[in-house]
Every structure is written in C-alpha cells, then in structure tokens.
Amino acid sequence: MSRPEKHLDVAAEYFGPDARTQTLAPGEALMRVGQPNTRLYLVLEGELRCEGEDEQGVWRELFVLRSGDLAGVNSFFGRPHVSVYDMVAMGEVSLAYLDRAVIPAERKESVDANLVPLVIHALHRRDMQRSELERMLGVAQFGAGIAHELNNTLTVALQGWSWLDRVVTQRLLQGRSAEVVDAFTAGRAEHPHPSSAQVRQRARELAARHGWSESFARRWARAGLPDPDPGEDSGDMLEFFEIGEALADATSAIGHTRHVLDQMHALGQRRQPHTSTVDVAASVDSGLGLVRHLLSGVDVEMVSQPDVQVRCDRLQLDQVWANLARNAANALRAPGLPEPPRLRVECDVAGGMARVRMTDNGPGISPDILPEIFSPQVTGAPGRTSMGLGLGLSLARSVVTAYGGMIGASNVSPHGAQLEVRLPLAHPAGEHSAPKPTNGAAT
Structure with missing residues (x-):
C-alpha cells in the first residue's frame, strides 16, 4: 500500500468518509492567527510548531503537535471559526482533515459527537505540553539570573587571562628561532584536527623516517606539523605548538563560557540572535x-x-x-x-x-x-x-x-x-x- 493510500485509510478511520489529506512543505504554515479555519486536522507524520501569545502577552512557541495530535480544534469547534495560533511545519508534514464547510447538515451533529473523545485526548496532551514549556521557561528565567551573576565574575577572569596570555607569550618567544615561533603561531591559530586513523598512519611514517619514538611521532602527527628541516629543533617546535594550542583552547573555552552565559541570559530575556x-x-x-x-x-x-x-x-x-x-x-x-x-x-x-x-x-x-x-x-x-x-x-x-x-x-x-x-x-x-x-x- 502506498503512503497516500495508507494516509487515506487512517484519515477515514478517524474522520469517516468525509476525510481528506494534505501535505505541507518544511516551513509552510498550516494556519495563522486570525485566519478563518473550518477544518479539523489530524497529524499523520511530521511536526507542527504552534506559536501564540502566552498569559503575559508574550509571543512564543506554546506547543508542538506530532503524529496523532489534532490541529485546529479551537477554530473548528469555536465561534467564530478563526485560528488562535500560528502553526508551521517543522519539516514535511502529512495531515488528514475534516472540513466543516462540506459536511452535509444532517451529519454535522453526529460527526461532532464522534469527535468528542479525540478532542478531549488532544486537549489533555496539549495542556501537558504547555505545562512542560512553562516549566522550561521558569528554568530559563532562573538560568538568566544565574548567568547575570556569573558574567561579572567571568569578566574579571577574562581580563586577568588576557593579560597573562599576552605576558606569557611575550616572555616565551623572546630569543626563539623562527621555526619555533612559527610552530607556536600555528598552535594558536584555528586549524583542523586529523582523525585517529590519519594520526596513526602518519605517526608510523614519521617514526620510520626520523627515528622518533612512537609517542613523539604520534604527538607530531596529531599536531599536523610539516616534517622538520635538518637542523631544526623538533622538540622545541612540538612543545611550543602544544603550548600555543593550549593557550588557544583556554581562550576559546572562556569565550564559549561567555557565550553560554549570554545564551542563558538571552533565553530568559528573549533577545534576538545575531x-x-x-x-x-x-x-x-x-x-x-x-x-x-x-x-x-x-x-x-x-x-x-x-x-x-x-x-x-x-x-x-x-x-x-x-x-x-x-x-x-x-x-x-x-x-x-x-x-x-x-x-x-x-x-x-x-x-x-x-x-x-x-x-x-x-x-x-x-x-x-x-x-x-x-x-x-x-x-x-x-x-x-x-x-x-x-x-x-x-x-x-x-x-x-x-x-x-x-x-x-x-x-x-x-x-x-x-x-x-x-x-x-x-x-x-x-x-x-x-x-x-x-x-x-x-x-
């Protein structure tokens, strides 16, 4: 049985002979706030993100509808038949629907009665989702307060680290050869990291070519440094590359921590991303x-x-x-x-x-x-x-x-x-x- 035929069978099981099916593309809106709607939808596959105003009048995501959930309940049964949410497809979404506008008048009362158990179940699931989202919002606002306090401490740490990084770098590189300075600079720069298989292969080649120990050859291969020229101090080059990399990693970690705290604060404050x-x-x-x-x-x-x-x-x-x-x-x-x-x-x-x-x-x-x-x-x-x-x-x-x-x-x-x-x-x-x-x- 093809997927459309399967969907029609499921739709008929829920909605009877008046059921129809519809597919949404990723990002396509099923309905918008204030838009007339006389259809009751059943999500067959995919997810719908539902947004609207919360109790404080803030526009945000309120819940997500997944397979088995009903969409358009308020507008289908309410008066007037107008949507109270924005519903947007998160990926491709397949739906079945029942359109009140085309149901024969003599059947509308029996159709409504048959749908009551489905609607009660759908509203119960929606209430549970909204409760979970409210809990998450509370966590976000609590985290925003913590982030604000930690940001002050992190600012002091970042200032101290920036000074220490600058002084250590100047002292370390005084009187060093050009190849050692280049290795240190390479460690500081953003660079791709070889896979484990690539490291093992190159380490074997380096050990055979230069007579290095397995441990040293593996460290050099992991660094991705080119083969040293004759007379160059490979030991200092590798050590300074690793020092530069460690300093860069620490700087990156502090910056990432700042970003995480900013995100925690933004999550509670709902700031716009860049x-x-x-x-x-x-x-x-x-x-x-x-x-x-x-x-x-x-x-x-x-x-x-x-x-x-x-x-x-x-x-x-x-x-x-x-x-x-x-x-x-x-x-x-x-x-x-x-x-x-x-x-x-x-x-x-x-x-x-x-x-x-x-x-x-x-x-x-x-x-x-x-x-x-x-x-x-x-x-x-x-x-x-x-x-x-x-x-x-x-x-x-x-x-x-x-x-x-x-x-x-x-x-x-x-x-x-x-x-x-x-x-x-x-x-x-x-x-x-x-x-x-x-x-x-x-x-």
Missing part, C-alpha cells in the same frame, strides 16, 4: 572542537562539500553541533561495544537544503526513547535510554527549527545512531559539488 551567513563545515568543525575532550579516543571522520552556507547565528549553530557530538560521545562510552568508537560527520546539500549527519557506531537509541529524543526530559546518557533533565538535544531542535530547519534521529545497521539536521541554504542554487574528506576534529 544572524549572518555561516559556512556549515567551518561551524561543524568549531562545534566539534568545543567537545574535543569528550571525543578523545574516538575516530572522527568529517566529509564535507565546499561553500555550503546558511543564515543563522554562528555561535548558536556551533552549539548545535557540540550538543549532537556530545550525545554521540556519551553513547560511545557505553560498555561492551563490539568495535572501536567511530563518529562520521557529513556536510552536504540535499533536497535544496544544507544537511549535516552525525553517525556513530554506539548502541543506538532505545525504541522507547527514539520518538521523544528531542524532548526536554530526555537525556543523552550512555546507551541513550534514560530520562531526566537533559536539554542539549531539545535546545538543538529549538535552534534548528527557529531557522526554518528540521532535525531527526534514527538507528543505523548493524548498530549505532544517526542525527540529521537540515537548514535552508543562504543562497539556494541547486546541488553543490560532491563532498570530499577533510580532517576530523578529534583524536
């Missing part, structure tokens, strides 16, 4: 760098197309990739995995949208958790089977959908999970060139 054109591959690499310590020992492979760009807040997008990678890293720590841990990250264009897929070879996602993996109460704990106060994937979904994108999760064969994000292209112009491997972000 939108710009962002290179997706560069953002993914930055996001992976934020959780590099969690990916230690994981073979990370990144394959990306060039010039895939989206419009969004760069720091928010970096955090999305960090949250997805953190979820994978947690799963890859599960005991008893049959293979060495691997994470494959792919950036390309599909269906006219930028696409990022993170695929790990961990235990996969429990079928009980999979439908709710992006809900606030689901954590990314090892094995991905626990419930709690996890926010990472939920916040990732909030960011992605805010920019008109979609996010999904699935299990892969023989074992593992894949998280996929799609975002509208900044400059839609068809499919890009084929992807090519690049260095990963962790070893």
Whole structure:
C-alpha cells in the first residue's frame, strides 16, 4: 500500500468518509492567527510548531503537535471559526482533515459527537505540553539570573587571562628561532584536527623516517606539523605548538563560557540572535572542537562539500553541533561495544537544503526513547535510554527549527545512531559539488 493510500485509510478511520489529506512543505504554515479555519486536522507524520501569545502577552512557541495530535480544534469547534495560533511545519508534514464547510447538515451533529473523545485526548496532551514549556521557561528565567551573576565574575577572569596570555607569550618567544615561533603561531591559530586513523598512519611514517619514538611521532602527527628541516629543533617546535594550542583552547573555552552565559541570559530575556551567513563545515568543525575532550579516543571522520552556507547565528549553530557530538560521545562510552568508537560527520546539500549527519557506531537509541529524543526530559546518557533533565538535544531542535530547519534521529545497521539536521541554504542554487574528506576534529 502506498503512503497516500495508507494516509487515506487512517484519515477515514478517524474522520469517516468525509476525510481528506494534505501535505505541507518544511516551513509552510498550516494556519495563522486570525485566519478563518473550518477544518479539523489530524497529524499523520511530521511536526507542527504552534506559536501564540502566552498569559503575559508574550509571543512564543506554546506547543508542538506530532503524529496523532489534532490541529485546529479551537477554530473548528469555536465561534467564530478563526485560528488562535500560528502553526508551521517543522519539516514535511502529512495531515488528514475534516472540513466543516462540506459536511452535509444532517451529519454535522453526529460527526461532532464522534469527535468528542479525540478532542478531549488532544486537549489533555496539549495542556501537558504547555505545562512542560512553562516549566522550561521558569528554568530559563532562573538560568538568566544565574548567568547575570556569573558574567561579572567571568569578566574579571577574562581580563586577568588576557593579560597573562599576552605576558606569557611575550616572555616565551623572546630569543626563539623562527621555526619555533612559527610552530607556536600555528598552535594558536584555528586549524583542523586529523582523525585517529590519519594520526596513526602518519605517526608510523614519521617514526620510520626520523627515528622518533612512537609517542613523539604520534604527538607530531596529531599536531599536523610539516616534517622538520635538518637542523631544526623538533622538540622545541612540538612543545611550543602544544603550548600555543593550549593557550588557544583556554581562550576559546572562556569565550564559549561567555557565550553560554549570554545564551542563558538571552533565553530568559528573549533577545534576538545575531544572524549572518555561516559556512556549515567551518561551524561543524568549531562545534566539534568545543567537545574535543569528550571525543578523545574516538575516530572522527568529517566529509564535507565546499561553500555550503546558511543564515543563522554562528555561535548558536556551533552549539548545535557540540550538543549532537556530545550525545554521540556519551553513547560511545557505553560498555561492551563490539568495535572501536567511530563518529562520521557529513556536510552536504540535499533536497535544496544544507544537511549535516552525525553517525556513530554506539548502541543506538532505545525504541522507547527514539520518538521523544528531542524532548526536554530526555537525556543523552550512555546507551541513550534514560530520562531526566537533559536539554542539549531539545535546545538543538529549538535552534534548528527557529531557522526554518528540521532535525531527526534514527538507528543505523548493524548498530549505532544517526542525527540529521537540515537548514535552508543562504543562497539556494541547486546541488553543490560532491563532498570530499577533510580532517576530523578529534583524536
């Protein structure tokens, strides 16, 4: 049975012979506030983000409708038949609907009576969602207060670190050779990180070529430095590269902490993000760098197309990739995995949208958790089977959908999970060139 035929069967089961079906494209609105509506919808596949004014008169997301939920309840049964929410598709959405305007007059009373149990169930689920969102809003406002206090402390720490970084750098580089200064500068600069497989291969070549120890050759390969020329002090070069990298990582960590606190404060204050054109591959690499310590020992492979760009807040997008990678890293720590841990990250264009897929070879996602993996109460704990106060994937979904994108999760064969994000292209112009491997972000 084809999918449209299956949808018609489900629609007829709920709504009877008057049922019809409809499909929405990603970002398409089902209805807007104040728009006339005489249809009662049943979500068959996909998700609808519903926005409106809360009790304080603030416009925000109020709830999300998923498979099995009813849409248009207020306007279908109320007077006048006018929508009280904006409902927008988060990805492709399939719906069944019943149109009051075309139901024969003699059948309207019996149709309304048959729909009462469905409506009661739908309103109960909606109330539960709104209660959860109110709880999350309270958490956000509490976090905003904490962020404000911590920002003052962080400002002092950042000023002290900036001074210390400058003084240490000046003292360290006094009288050093040009190649050592260059190595230090390379460590300070943003740079891709080879995958574990690439490090192992080059380390073997370096050890054989220069007679280095396995440990030293591996450190040099991880740094990605070119082979030293005869007479150059490889020991100092590597040490100063690692010092530069450590200083850069510390500076980045402080900046990231500031960003997280700003986001916590903005979440409570509802500030607007700083939108710009962002290179997706560069953002993914930055996001992976934020959780590099969690990916230690994981073979990370990144394959990306060039010039895939989206419009969004760069720091928010970096955090999305960090949250997805953190979820994978947690799963890859599960005991008893049959293979060495691997994470494959792919950036390309599909269906006219930028696409990022993170695929790990961990235990996969429990079928009980999979439908709710992006809900606030689901954590990314090892094995991905626990419930709690996890926010990472939920916040990732909030960011992605805010920019008109979609996010999904699935299990892969023989074992593992894949998280996929799609975002509208900044400059839609068809499919890009084929992807090519690049260095990963962790070893």
